[in-house]
Amino acid sequence: MNHLIENQLLNTPITWTICGLIGILGVLHSLEIIHPIYLILSPSLVMREQQYWRLFTSFFYVGPISFRFVIDIQWLYIVSSHMESRYFVGKPLDYLFLLVVTFAILLILRFTSIIDIPFLSSLFTVVLTYLTCRVWGDMQVAMIGALAIPMRFLPYIYMAVNVISSDGTSEMIGYCVGHVLWYFLEVFPRITGYHLLSIQRLYNRVYATRALEA
Numbered sequence: 001m002n003h004l005i006e007n008q009l010l011n012t013p014i015t016w017t018i019c020g021l022i023g024i025l026g027v028l029h030s031l032e033i034i035h036p037i038y039l040i041l042s043p044s045l046v047m048r049e050q051q052y053w054r055l056f057t058s059f060f061y062v063g064p065i066s067f068r069f070v071i072d073i074q075w076l077y078i079v080s081s082h083m084e085s086r087y088f089v090g091k092p093l094d095y096l097f098l099l100v101v102t103f104a105i106l107l108i109l110r111f112t113s114i115i116d117i118p119f120l121s122s123l124f125t126v127v128l129t130y131l132t133c134r135v136w137g138d139m140q141v142a143m144i145g146a147l148a149i150p151m152r153f154l155p156y157i158y159m160a161v162n163v164i165s166s167d168g169t170s171e172m173i174g175y176c177v178g179h180v181l182w183y184f185l186e187v188f189p190r191i192t193g194y195h196l197l198s199i200q201r202l203y204n205r206v207y208a209t210r211a212l213e214a
Contacts, residue, residue, distance in 0.1 A: 014095055015080040021060040022073055022121070030064040040118035043111045058120045059103060076125050079132040087135055091200040098181065098197055102127050105177050115170050123174040130155050130178025131185070 028034040041058035045051045062072045088095035106123055109115045115123070137152030149157075155175050162168030181197070189195045 011085045012081045014092065014099070015077060015084050018060065018080060019073055019077050022062055022076070025057065025061045026063065026065050026069055026073075029061075036061065036118075041107075041110055041120060042118075055107060058118070059106075059124050060121060061119050062121050072125070076128070079125070079128040082132050082136070083128060091198070093200045093203050094198050097199050098185075101197065102177070102181065105180075106174075109173065109177075115173055117170050123170060123177070126158075126171055126174030127178040127181065129158070130175050131182055134178075134182045134186070 025034070025039065029036060039054065039057040039061045041054050042051075046054050062076075063069050083098075084092070084095050088098075102124065103120075106115075106120045106127075110117075110120065117123070133151040133154045137150055139151045140148040141151050141154065142148055155178075159168060159172055159175060162171045184197050195201070
């Protein structure tokens with residue numbers, strides 16, 4: 001058991017860090033040590049009051065410890081660990097850079113009022129969900145019992161459910177962000193030969209050069 005946990009930590013350190021931060025904020029809220037009002041992303045408070053921590057906490061707060069909290073963090077772990085340990089295997093810097101770009105895009109959308117939600121954690125999960133579904137589009141997942149569908153259709157199902165149950169505008173924007181990132185991960189490199197979201201090769205090249213010089 002300990003060996004299994006150790007392997008998971010070694011294979012998906014970024015995912016475990018993200019889930020750990022979410023868990024810490026969830027526990028702090030449940031113990032009433034911190035209130036969500038101090039975690040929300042408020043552009044005015046960031047710019048005028050220099051409360052820069054809000055740029056980060058809004059991505060790592062999903063609520064107090066509850067059944068929904070467990071479901072949310074479990075799903076985030078599934079999609080993030082798939083991307084980190086399979087798609088970005090051996091390329092942790094590329095995955096970290098992808099997350100930084102995702103955070104930056106969502107922050108820009110929030111500061112320009114294109115999206116107006118207090119926490120960006122849900123959209124962060126939406127982006128990773130879309131990427132996972134596109135990368136492993138042929139993988140079958142069970143929906144409503146025994147009904148199995150390809151993963152590529154999950155985003156459209158989720159969008160339809162969100163539109164029916166609520167406005168769903170923010171989620172749709174999240175899927176659009178995911179599609180743009182998928183394009184630059186998969187399509188753009190095939191067309192041009194340039195990997196704009198890849199920095200692992202550059203790091204390896206610089207590190208190898210310095211090793212030879214030493």
